[in-house]
Amino acid sequence: MNANTKRALQLDDLFAIGIVSDPQISPSATHITWVETRLDKDEDTYRAAIWIANADGSSPRKLTSGTQRDTNPRWSPDGRSIAFVSNRKPAREPVDFEKPEDSDKKPTGTPDADAKPLPQIWVISLDGGEAMQATNHPGGASSPTWSADGAALAFVASDKVNENDPFNAPITTGTYADERVVNDIRYRFDGRGWLESFSHIWTVPVASTGMTQRTFGDANDSQPAWSPDGTSLVFTRSPRQVNATGRSSSIFLLNLASGASSAVMPLDGSFDSPAFSPNGKQLAFFDSGDPNVNGLNVKLGTIELDGSKHQIFDGSVDLSFGDFGMSDVSTSSDGLPRWVDDSSIAFLVSRQGETQIHKLDLTKNKLKPLTSGKRRIMGFDLNKGDLAFVSGEIHKPTELFIATANGKKERQITSANSQYLSEVRLSEAINLDVTSADGQKIQAWLMPPHDYNPENPARYPLIVQIHGGPHAMYSYAMFHEMQLMAAKNYGVVFCNPRGSSGYGEHFTMCTRGTWGESDMPDVMATLEAALEQPWVDPDRLGVTGGSYGGYLTNWIIGHTTRFKAAVTQRCVSNFYSFFGTSDIGFDFGTYESNGLPWANAEQLLKYSPISYVDKIETPLLILHSEQDLRCPIEQSEQMFVSLRYLDREVSFVRIPNEGHELSRSGTPSRRLARLQHLVGWFDTHL
Numbered sequence: 001m002n003a004n005t006k007r008a009l010q011l012d013d014l015f016a017i018g019i020v021s022d023p024q025i026s027p028s029a030t031h032i033t034w035v036e037t038r039l040d041k042d043e044d045t046y047r048a049a050i051w052i053a054n055a056d057g058s059s060p061r062k063l064t065s066g067t068q069r070d071t072n073p074r075w076s077p078d079g080r081s082i083a084f085v086s087n088r089k090p091a092r093e094p095v096d097f098e099k100p101e102d103s104d105k106k107p108t109g110t111p112d113a114d115a116k117p118l119p120q121i122w123v124i125s126l127d128g129g130e131a132m133q134a135t136n137h138p139g140g141a142s143s144p145t146w147s148a149d150g151a152a153l154a155f156v157a158s159d160k161v162n163e164n165d166p167f168n169a170p171i172t173t174g175t176y177a178d179e180r181v182v183n184d185i186r187y188r189f190d191g192r193g194w195l196e197s198f199s200h201i202w203t204v205p206v207a208s209t210g211m212t213q214r215t216f217g218d219a220n221d222s223q224p225a226w227s228p229d230g231t232s233l234v235f236t237r238s239p240r241q242v243n244a245t246g247r248s249s250s251i252f253l254l255n256l257a258s259g260a261s262s263a264v265m266p267l268d269g270s271f272d273s274p275a276f277s278p279n280g281k282q283l284a285f286f287d288s289g290d291p292n293v294n295g296l297n298v299k300l301g302t303i304e305l306d307g308s309k310h311q312i313f314d315g316s317v318d319l320s321f322g323d324f325g326m327s328d329v330s331t332s333s334d335g336l337p338r339w340v341d342d343s344s345i346a347f348l349v350s351r352q353g354e355t356q357i358h359k360l361d362l363t364k365n366k367l368k369p370l371t372s373g374k375r376r377i378m379g380f381d382l383n384k385g386d387l388a389f390v391s392g393e394i395h396k397p398t399e400l401f402i403a404t405a406n407g408k409k410e411r412q413i414t415s416a417n418s419q420y421l422s423e424v425r426l427s428e429a430i431n432l433d434v435t436s437a438d439g440q441k442i443q444a445w446l447m448p449p450h451d452y453n454p455e456n457p458a459r460y461p462l463i464v465q466i467h468g469g470p471h472a473m474y475s476y477a478m479f480h481e482m483q484l485m486a487a488k489n490y491g492v493v494f495c496n497p498r499g500s501s502g503y504g505e506h507f508t509m510c511t512r513g514t515w516g517e518s519d520m521p522d523v524m525a526t527l528e529a530a531l532e533q534p535w536v537d538p539d540r541l542g543v544t545g546g547s548y549g550g551y552l553t554n555w556i557i558g559h560t561t562r563f564k565a566a567v568t569q570r571c572v573s574n575f576y577s578f579f580g581t582s583d584i585g586f587d588f589g590t591y592e593s594n595g596l597p598w599a600n601a602e603q604l605l606k607y608s609p610i611s612y613v614d615k616i617e618t619p620l621l622i623l624h625s626e627q628d629l630r631c632p633i634e635q636s637e638q639m640f641v642s643l644r645y646l647d648r649e650v651s652f653v654r655i656p657n658e659g660h661e662l663s664r665s666g667t668p669s670r671r672l673a674r675l676q677h678l679v680g681w682f683d684t685h686l
Contacts, residue, residue, distance in 0.1 A: 006425035008450045008487035011675060013424065014329075014480050014668070015041045018416030020390050020398040022072065022333040022379055026079040029384035030055050031126075033063065033073040033082060034400050036416050037331050039668045045069075046668070048331075050084055052126075055386060057402055057413025063124065064131065070122075072143070076150045080126055081206075083134065083144040083153055087119045092209065094118075094138035121155050123206060134204055135211060139197065147226050152205050154214070154224040154233055158197040161218060170218070170240060171196050186241040189583045190629040190660045201235050201254070214254060215261060221252075223273060223336075228280035232256055234264070236272045244586050246291035251283065253305060264307055271301065273336050275345075281305065284337045284345050286321060287312055294591050295471050295499075295509035298322050300337060300345060300360060315349075315360050315367030320508070324350040324501035325376040325475030326467060328664050329397055333379020333390060340405070346370065346382050350502045353443055353475045357389060357407070370407035376477035392477045394445065395426040425450070426478070427486035434495060436525045443503075444495035444526040445474070447486045452535055459537035461686040462491040464527055464563075466545030466552045470499035470519070470592075471508055481663065481675060488679060490542075490686070493530040497522035499548075513594030515548075515607050516555040523552065524560075539564070540686045544678065546570050546663060547631055551609065554639060557620065558612030565685035567678050569623040570660055573635045575604040583629040613642040619649040621681040623674060625658035625666070653677045 019037040026032065032055055037048040049066025050073045053059055064070040068088040075082055118140030124131040135141040139158040146153055166172040166181040171194055173180050180194070187195055201215040201224045214233065215221045218240035225234050233256065238249040251274045254261040265271045270288035277284065282302050289296035297320040303310045315321075322335055337347040340359060349358045349367070355377050357370040370387065371377060378398065380389035385405045392398040397417045403410040429445040436442050449460045463485055467474050473496050482492045496502065497519040499511035511518045531538055542565045545553045550571025557566045572578055575593040579585045590596060595603040605611050620643060624636040636652065643650040655674060658666045662674060 004425075006423060009424050009426060009480075009483045010487070011484060011672060012041065013420070013484075014671065014675075015039045016420050017329050017397050017480065018420075019329055019331050020400050020414055020416050021331045023381050023388040023390055023400055024073050024075055025055070025381045025383040025386055025388055026075050027077055027383070028079050029386050030079070032057075032381075032386075032388050032400075032402070032413075033075070034388075034390070034414070035071050035073065035331075036066070036414075037069075037071075038066075039671075041668060044667060044669045050082070051414075052082075053413060055402070057411065060414065063126075069119075074144050074146060076123075076146050076206075077148060078150055081123050081150075082126070083121055083123050083146065084131075085119045085142055085144065086122050086131070087117050088122070090117055090120060090136060091133040092136045094136050095211075121153060121204075123153075134206060135202075136209070137202070137211060141202070143222065143224060145224050145226060147203075148228055148230040150206070152203050154201060154203050154226060156199050156222050156224065157202050158199045159213075160197045161216075184241055185243050185586060186583065188629050193627075193629075198240070201233060203233075203256075214256070214259070215252075225274055225276060227276055228278070230256075234274045234276065234283060236274065237263075239267065244590075246587055248291040251285055264303060264305065265301075265310075275337050275339060277302075277339050277342050279342050282309075282342075284339065286337070286347075292587065292591065294588060295501075295505065295512070296320075297505045297508075300347065302345075302362065311362075313360055313362065313365050315358070316365055317349075317367055318504040319349055319351055320501050320505070321347055321349055323348045323355045323376070323378060324471070324473045325353075325355050325378070325477050326472055327376070327378075327392065327475075327477040327479055329478055329480050330378055330392065331665075335379070338380070338382045340382060346380075348377060348380070350473060350475070352502050353445075353473060353496065354502075355475060357387070370405075371403075371410075372407075374476045376475040378477075394447070394476055394478055395428045395483075396421070397478050426483050427492075432493070432495075432526065432529045434522075434526050434529045437521045440498070440522070442495050442497060442522045442526060444493065444529060446530050446533065447482060447492040448535070449489040449491050450487045451489050452491075458535065459540075460489055460491050460535055461540035461542065461682070462493060462527075462530060462536045463542040463544060463682060463686075464523065464530075465492055465494040466523060466543070466549035467494070467496070467500070468545070468547030468549050469501075470497075470511060470515070470548040471501050473500045473502040475502075481678070484675060484679060485682075488683070490682065491530065491533070491536055493526055495522060495526040497526075497552075512592060513603070513607070515551060515592065516559075516609070517607070519552060520556055520559065523556065524562075527562075542566065542682045542686050544569065547660065548572065550631070554609030555612070557618040558609050558615045561617045563618050565621075565682055566618045567621040567623060567681050568636070568639065569663070569674075569678070570625060570628055570631045571622070571635055571639065572609075572631050573639045574608045574610045576601060576608060577634065577638070578631075579604075581632040581634055610638050610642065613639065614646060616643060616646075616648060619681075619685050620651075621677065622650065622652045623655070623677060624653070625655045625660065625662045627656075627658055628660045628662075630660035651681075
């Protein structure tokens with residue numbers, strides 16, 4: 001079909017897009033698995049199936065039916081079985097645990113009989129037959145990883161501790177009635193709710209049903225990995241946060257024979273994603289630096305198991321390691337570093353809107369890109385000379401690609417969206433040349449409206465999109481939301497203003513204490529660059545953003561009347577109240593605003609959009625989820641009440657039973673409702 005005859009994207013196309021993720025190459029490099037996720041409109045949920053193909057991409061087929069949500073496929077060492085996580089109906093009900101003989105801690109919590117099944121770990125054989133349920137933990141199970149001999153799986157599960165001591169436990173309920181007793185400064189977390197339990201490491205023999213808890217205590221343990229000799233497990237530990245002690249995490253080593261665990265890295269840093277070297281003598285991990293500082297470059301560290309020979313590598317580049325891109329049609333793949341051999345490691349690196357796979361030579365601290373192109377790579381695996389990765393572009397949803405280990409001979413092996421792309425024309429963004437007021441170069445993109453024709457003098461409205469974070473980045477990845485706007489004949493412009501990742505540490509960190517002042521000029525310079533296009537109507541301009549983007553939307557319309565309509569989403573409006581109401585207000589918020597309510601009230605209010613609400617003349621729609629703990633809904637309530645009191649044009653949409661991640665992973669029907677309100681506001685006002 002000719003591109004000009006393809007139809008425009010529609011709202012319900014959210015259900016037609018296949019989301020490919022989590023590629024895994026078999027130990028013998030003869031097969032590859034991945035996950036394909038789709039939104040189910042009829043059941044208002046998500047479905048995910050595990051797929052398998054030969055290593056060259058031939059003979060692809062579903063390994064699981066995908067009638068539920070099957071994710072996280074992990075190969076057994078012999079390549080004959082795959083462990084995965086699924087919320088399918090359990091074959092065995094959750095068990096009650098006896099107290100471990102060596103601990104007074106007891107995992108508790110039986111799911112509500114009417115509740116949907118919690119995810120458990122299952123194992124399926126490549127020889128055929130039904131999947132076998134491996135875990136039946138009452139709190140669910142995740143993050144499966146195989147022992148070297150294939151006899152056991154390690155996994156992560158949550159349990160309550162100190163439950164009978166309401167004044168010592170982090171949070172308890174119902175001592176006398178239905179009250180809650182809270183003791184820790186971080187007692188709620190967006191996406192999790194009340195923090196009534198800790199995650200710990202467990203193991204289960206594949207051939208039996210007996211689960212064994214391996215770690216205990218008032219800490220959250222995650223990311224387990226077996227040593228090559230099978231004698232130990234390494235994992236990430238985040239201690240209980242009784243007061244404002246930052247967001248520290250350490251790497252621990254557990255001796256399976258003795259049950260003793262010890263810290264490999266100090267407890268005052270921020271370390272994660274541990275991975276054993278092939279010879280089992282070293283660990284690689286990511287080092288995010290001071291846990292009390294935001295925006296530092298993430299670097300790679302290595303260390304011997306006894307804590308010696310600790311080294312930090314930056315690849316001789318001013319970049320942060322990892323994927324900092326965003327999309328509303330993607331899902332997670334693990335971001336672990338992959339050892340290529342005992343002297344080199346591969347991982348993702350974000351640079352100027354791209355996320356690519358790089359290899360680090362440990363002997364030279366030299367970084368080499370293995371992939372290239374204007375795209376975002378969201379997950380990869382590397383084994384025996386083969387490279388598999390998931391990649392997307394602004395006008396292309398994610399697909400799976402394979403290449404040689406050096407990134408050569410690349411080819412696409414999935415076609416999850418081929419039929420869809422044959423029918424729908426997505427807008428291809430153009431790069432804008434933007435220079436901010438002080439001479440700083442800013443990366444920006446402009447998506448033309450669906451009906452745009454260079455030979456047609458018609459003018460179209462333009463919507464400015466602002467990303468969240470602020471230390472994320474817009475990238476060469478698809479947003480259904482932006483494509484929907486383009487399909488409805490809006491131009492869409494977006495940029496990575498100061499505060500974004502991908503442009504060096506100073507660029508990322510320089511907004512501290514000056515949100516609004518330091519970044520608004522970059523957004524406005526991007527708008528000016530877009531207005532140079534003859535098809536943009538300067539009298540029909542809109543602006544929107546979520547989270548930090550919601551903050552900057554509020555700030556911008558409080559400092560200019562340039563825009564005819566605005567939509568602020570899951571916003572920040574008041575740093576003073578954000579400190580005590582957000583799940584990250586007392587650490588992230590304090591650092592970013594550079595102040596405390598009792599000591600720096602003037603500073604906090606100076607950079608709070610609520611202080612300029614009387615200057616707002618732009619018609620404003622406020623979108624906010626009621627269960628958002630990251631940017632609590634009180635931030636939007638303040639904006640709404642103030643603007644209504646001032647008799648300004650404002651409307652407030654409250655989404656029930658959703659958190660901060662509504663636009664990316666919320667209930668499908670509520671995601672659609674949000675988009676209808678968002679685009680509908682611009683339809684009415686532009």
